[in-house]
Amino acid sequence: MLNKTIRIGTRDSELALWQAHTVQECLENLGHKTELVPVKSTGDIVLDKPLYELGITGIFTKTLDIAMLNDDIDIAVHSMKDVPTALPKGIVEAAILERANVNDILVHKGLDFLNSSGTIATGSLRRKAQWLHKYPDHNVVDLRGNVNTRMQKLTNSNWNAAIFAAAGLERIDLKPENYIDLDWMVPAPAQGAMLVVAKEDDDFCKEALAKLNHEKSEICVHIEREFLRELEGGCTAPIGALAKIEGEEIQFKGVLFSLDGKEKVEVIKKVTVGAEQGLGKICAQEVLNNGGEEVMKEIKTMMK
Template sequence: MVKFRLGTRGSPLALVQAELVRAALAAAHGWHSDAIALVPIRTTGDRVQDRPLAEIGGKALWTKELDRALLANEVDGCVHSMKDVETIRPAPIVIAAMLPRADVRDRLIGADALDALPEGATVGTSSPRRRAQLLSLRPDLRIVPLRGNVDTRLARLAAGEVDATLLAAAGLDRLGRDAGFAIPTATMLPAPSQGAVGVEVRADDTVAQAAVAAIGDAATFACVMAERGLLAHLGADCHSPVAALASLAGETLSLRACLFAEDGSETVASEAEAALDEPVGAALAADLLARAPDAIRRLFNP
């Protein structure tokens, strides 16, 4: 008998992440894995692979079909890579829990270090953040759009379309791929929420909320929500090159962030600390925007 229906994108990585959630739910509640059904849902972001997300609708392309299925009661919860979830969510949907966060770093595929890339090397990425960060560190690089799932991007790299690309370490690890050079966060901060897998449910479904809450990692939830709070107060969207990472020590939450001009020519960075129950993202956003040059400030809409 199916006790819980989990909506998920159908990509290999999304399915692996959904399996992680299924295993966690089964362990938490003593359910057989067959009692948790995975319901693959094809999203616009999966169908359209030839253009950057920012050109065709942003992060909603990963969520709107899953949202529809959830609100239509076709599934009880939806599994998401949290970095792909819009900052402002529909009121009838809540983030019920997040699994323990995985490696937050980016991995460079195609060279052993950023400094090892040849002069003028072509790097494929459709992420405004990665583009800006790369150009900030290596203005000589040529950045070209590269979308698709992990296998698609690795295949295009192998075919020689680009000299290198960047992929999230967490995704590679979850797929069992030991590839690439992990770039330290001191060199490249990750995308807000990178490495975190979350589960959303209907706000009025207290049964589903309780079931999912049992698998939640409180530290991950606090850090990711702080990073999402920063995005909200910045008025960031999919065009905004922003990197951020929160950490938790006892009841103190620390948040580091960096904003970039689109071409990486200008940056502004800052960090803040606050008690766990304080809105650290709001103060940090205000500080960053107050010090940001026009080339950066115009990319945000607080």
Template sequence: MFFRLGTRKSKLALWQANFVKEKLESLGCKVELVLITTTGDKILDSPLAKIGGKGLFVKEIEEALLKGEIDLAVHSLKDVPMVLPDGLTLCAITERENPYDVLISKEGKKLEELPPGAVVGTSSLRRQVQIKRKRKDLKVEVLRGNVDTRIRKLEEGLYSAIVLAYAGVKRMGLEAYISQVLEDFIPAVGQGSLAIETREDDPKVQKYVKALDHWESHLRAMCERAFLRELEGGCQVPIGAFSWIESDKIYIKGFVSDLNGERFIEGVEEGKVEEYVEVGKRLAQKLLASGGREILKEIY
């Protein structure tokens, strides 16, 4: 079988695409990478919340998939919008890497060790509010670009520290830069997993792609995505969620916050593993009833 795999051009995206390419080729497929520039790759001087959010990194790739120009696509799951275009499906979710955020600082200082007024860079509202809740005396500024670009800006002295996803840092072989793993920060929905997207009516491709699916990571991802979809959240709202499975139960912890981190509504929900979608929805409904609905109305 010969497949064309669509991907963005960044080093991290290419690592992810080659990871999937190698897995498929081990199953006897031949895979060609098709490099696609997305809107999110072109606009680097504005916060994602102001220019459209998650879909900016997948729209052009999904269009190529629908047109038949590629046969499958690989995305960071956290970049994939909650509603997929008609005719497309998330056929597989790979085994999840460490889902947490990390702090990288020039002198190896932890978040609590940074001096008052230190500038911390991140493009994520979710990260911004959690930084502010820990350290109101720090200055948080928008930082866009790929992993290499962000680290370079740190080294040039534009920031005292930056916050990135552990998974991306590890995949780029840059773990030595990590000053602190922020395990008390609630991650982005799906952070650490890769999503492989295919056309719904393409069983030949799906037969091979499904062999790369990791059952537990898939269930956890769908639980978290159900939570986010119920909240109707996107990049304009600080929202995070993380789920885990113990025995026959699935648990999810999540939050929704105003833009300043002053009203921070969080909670935990649990249920049977097979109820993974309903568990995510229940947590969202709990947060909405506890003040989340008012926060969302104000932001939107």
């Protein structure tokens, strides 16, 4: 059966293609034949509306989901933070690759503005809320498009800086010299991780991809996504989560912010590796009980 060609679906942005090529290389090293099938997603085409206004969870993954269910592709490669916590019926997680840099970074034109007024660009509610929490006097503007487009928009604008995921810029060698690590910012659940999905009934692809799975990364992102799923209930909100394995211990930090960044509910927990079952859910419940429920209600009202 090694003669079956695995068709790899991917978005056609430079970063998405880099991710797909990485998976392609891994599979070919295992002796599989592969073919890349680039597909355009609505998230890439509609650039004039903030993501959360488009009203679709999984806007970047939807097109590939449809292509897979229509049997145009066999597997799809995603930035895991873009993938909804509930996958479509018939599609399953097949591999989570070893996680890259989880941090957000600030690409800037000089840092004098940090102590005065400034304009920061980001399309993410999570980054916006955390930035305003720390710098309440700054102005945050919306920034959309793939990584290259966003970098170009920053260059052509009068903004002071823009926030990016470090992993995305590092993967396609776009990380400039004028950046700082935002290690105080809690990343998006599963940031820096790549997910490969396959059809539930496709044992051939599932077996091939199982060899690419990185167990420690899988444990951490599952905790983060469980935290997200429990909190969101189908609504986009400023949520950050990070699980890390240090020796025999898993350290977890989760945050929920109000849209304006003024309110913050945080949870920090440690458990032994192997005892992480339900950790994301427990931490989310703690956030909801400590004021998070009111914050989520307010967000849902404002998003209507």
